């Protein structure tokens with residue numbers, strides 16, 4: 001699909017490039033960005049599980065229908081699985097997501113010793129809160145970060161979606177073979193540890209918007225890209241002198 005990517009040579013170079021890209025892309029897309037959700041953490045988690053490989057509109061509809069059909073998350077947990085499946089039929093793979101959501105709800109109830117809204121995660125260090133969620137089968141790094149950051153907890157954990165991942169790879173912040181899952185740890189490590197939830201959110205949103213509006217999968221619009229001077233992939237595509245320098 002793509003020409004070879006030049007990953008930055010050392011951690012400091014990567015960090016400086018990530019921060020410069022953050023600055024330029026936040027300016028380009030108008031940060032600070034408004035958080036789109038005010039859900040509690042458990043609701044955000046279920047919403048994230050529904051959203052896997054599903055368009056936003058459809059997963060939103062599935063979530064609304066699930067909430068309308070069952071008064072509480074305990075009711076979802078204890079319902080016949082085919083009823084849950086029917087309620088979330090607007091999203092992809094409801095037959096897989098219904099039992100997974102119920103298993104996650106059962107596991108959380110067991111760990112908490114009863115109904116639990118996950119608010120206690122706010123009292124943990126970010127890495128610990130992420131590890132707690134990710135130790136539940138079916139919850140990966142993107143879902144754990146989305147739960148912590150997008151929910152009303154506003155914990156600075158960074159999700160990496162496919163757009164964010166593609167832009168980071170082309171900027172050389174991660175290697176060409178690093179998948180979305182492992183990218184979470186590597187890309188988070190480039191951000192200043194004292195960044196708050198708004199800064200982490202802005203970083204994620206800015207890279208995601210860039211993937212949606214400029215750094216397209218098939219034909220990135222490098223000629224009008226505000227981070228071209230930071231991007232070895234774009235420079236190589238356009239054949240700029242900086243590309244030749246980078247390739248040495």
Ligand code: SF4
Nearest residue numbers: 215220222225231234
């Ligand atoms: S220069 Fe091209 S490849 Fe690089 S980030 Fe911009 S659009 Fe993407």
